[in-house]
Amino acid sequence: MKRMANWFAALVFCATAASALAQGFPSKPVKVIVPFAAGGVGDITARVVAQKMGESMGQQVLVENKPGAGGILASDTVAKADPDGHTILFMTNGNAVSAALFKSLPYDTIKDFAPVGIAGSFDILLVVNADSPYKSVADLLAWARANPGKLSMGTINIGSTQNLAAELFRSMANIEAQIIPFKSSADVVGAMRRGDVQVSFEFLGAVKGQFQAGVARPLAVGAEKRFDGLPGVPTASESGLPGYLVNSWNGFAAPAKTPRAIVERLNREINAALNAPDIKKRLQDLSVEARPGTTDAMAAVLAADIAKWKSVIEKAKIEKQ
Numbered sequence: 001m002k003r004m005a006n007w008f009a010a011l012v013f014c015a016t017a018a019s020a021l022a023q024g025f026p027s028k029p030v031k032v033i034v035p036f037a038a039g040g041v042g043d044i045t046a047r048v049v050a051q052k053m054g055e056s057m058g059q060q061v062l063v064e065n066k067p068g069a070g071g072i073l074a075s076d077t078v079a080k081a082d083p084d085g086h087t088i089l090f091m092t093n094g095n096a097v098s099a100a101l102f103k104s105l106p107y108d109t110i111k112d113f114a115p116v117g118i119a120g121s122f123d124i125l126l127v128v129n130a131d132s133p134y135k136s137v138a139d140l141l142a143w144a145r146a147n148p149g150k151l152s153m154g155t156i157n158i159g160s161t162q163n164l165a166a167e168l169f170r171s172m173a174n175i176e177a178q179i180i181p182f183k184s185s186a187d188v189v190g191a192m193r194r195g196d197v198q199v200s201f202e203f204l205g206a207v208k209g210q211f212q213a214g215v216a217r218p219l220a221v222g223a224e225k226r227f228d229g230l231p232g233v234p235t236a237s238e239s240g241l242p243g244y245l246v247n248s249w250n251g252f253a254a255p256a257k258t259p260r261a262i263v264e265r266l267n268r269e270i271n272a273a274l275n276a277p278d279i280k281k282r283l284q285d286l287s288v289e290a291r292p293g294t295t296d297a298m299a300a301v302l303a304a305d306i307a308k309w310k311s312v313i314e315k316a317k318i319e320k321q
Contacts (some may be wrong), residue, residue, distance in 0.1 A: 025085050025262050032101040032252070033078050034090040035071035041122075041205045046090045048282050049119050052273035063090075063244040070098055074103060079107035081208060083255040087263035088116065093161055093248040096305035100313055101159050103277055103320045109306065114258050115298035117267045118251035120288035124165045126236065127200045127207050129192055130215050133184035138240030140199060144175040148191050151177040153196035154188040158318065162188075164309055165222065167203045167316040172244055178255045192216065203248060204229070204287035222246040231283055249291070251298050267295050 022114035033049050036042045047063050054061040066074040081087035089112065099109040107113075126137065132138045144151040153170070157161040158181045166179045180197055182188045185206035192200045193215060200207075204227070210216035220236040221227055222244050235289045252270055254263055271292035274277050279289045313320070 003207055005029050020282050023261075025265060026059040029062050029086045030054075030057070030085065032061060032063050032090050032189060033074045033087065034063055035063050035067060035074035035092065035094070036065065036151065037067045038065050038091055041288065042090065042092065043299070044286060045120055045250060045283060045288055048279060049270060049273045052276060052279055053269045056269055056272060066209055069097060072098060072102075074107075075113075076106045078253070079112040080257060082261075083257035085254055085258050088266065089113065089253045090250060091115070091253040091302075092250045093305060096302055097159065097161055097164065099306045099311050100309035101170070101321055110303065114252040114263050115258050115295050115302060116252040116254055116263055117270045117295060118291045118293055118298045118301065119270065120205045120251075120283050121249040121291050122205065122245050122288050123221050123227060124162065124201055124219055124246040124248070125204055125207065126169075126219040127192065127202055127210070127216050128198065128219050129195070130217055132217070132219075134199070135218060136234070136239045137236055140219065141175065141240055142175055144173070144177055148176040149178070151175065151199070152197045153177055153179050154191050154200040155179060155181055155202075156188060157181050159313075159321070161246070161248050162201045162203070164312050164316075167318070168246060168312050169201070169241070169244060171312065171315050173241055189216065198213075201246075208287055227287075227289065229287060239310070249301065251301075253298075263295060277284050 027201045032046055034043055034046045041218060043065060050061040050063055066077060071092065075089060078087055078089035091306060095109055098105060126133055153166045157163060161180055170179065175320045182191060185202055188200045188202060189207060189210055203307050211218065218230060218233045218240045221233050222236050224245060226233060226235060252266065254266065274290040274312040283290050
């Protein structure tokens with residue numbers, strides 16, 4: 001009985017301490033660890049949202065860039081940080097891909113983080129040269145099926161979301177096609193313009209300038225609905241491949257043992273920032289769709305993406321790293 005009383009007292013003490021910590025949060029600047037170098041779409045997204053959060057919270061929300069090892073370095077830093085809400089991760093779809101692709105990681109992508117909320121999402125685009133004869137995904141698939149093994153698809157490096165998007169396309173369409181990986185998005189676009197590949201898989205931010213210059217055009221978007229910034233571009237489902245969905249996203253996550261009240265506070269602040277008209281517009285200019293939502297919704301997306309990419313990697317026989 002005495003042991004139970006001591007256990008209950010300890011439980012009450014821990015709950016009281018967590019509540020006090022939450023009430024005083026934030027007591028110092030909040031650091032957002034970003035797994036990219038400064039200047040890219042992900043980095044700018046983090047900074048735009050962080051600045052708005054800081055204005056509301058009355059504390060600075062600072063971005064610290066920690067690129068390296070495909071996001072593993074930044075993720076490991078946050079997984080091992082004090083769980084007080086003052087160090088959080090700018091988590092991305094890359095975390096789901098890493099969990100599916102690597103044999104082991106220095107952290108558990110599910111158990112060592114508390115998802116706070118998704119910030120934005122951007123869907124994959126199927127892109128062709130401006131003078132391509134293919135006007136739809138249906139056209140592309142018809143040619144690929146009539147010419148087995150001759151369709152060439154360009155992506156960035158093996159294991160990237162773009163590369164796995166092409167693998168998923170090939171699998172769902174049940175076609176024989178070559179997937180050719182390149183070092184960078186610029187290399188993919190160059191190969192497409194030269195005719196070395198007939199279609200490329202990229203995110204809008206990397207190819208928007210090509211559309212504006214009239215040298216490339218989007219064939220379809222791998223999303224549930226059309227992107228507001230490209231209303232004339234059909235989804236892959238509308239255009240010949242039902243159910244083809246490839247979405248990349250970014251959001252925020254805290255160390256796993258962060259008190260729930262702090263996680264919920266961060267979620268409210270992020271959602272308030274994302275619902276602000278100026279932030280929505282800024283993100284749309286970056287080709288990112290603001291996605292305010294719950295902590296549970298982000299956790300569900302993370303788990304579903306890990307399972308999805310594991311399946312794609314296994315079917316494609318991509319060697320785990």
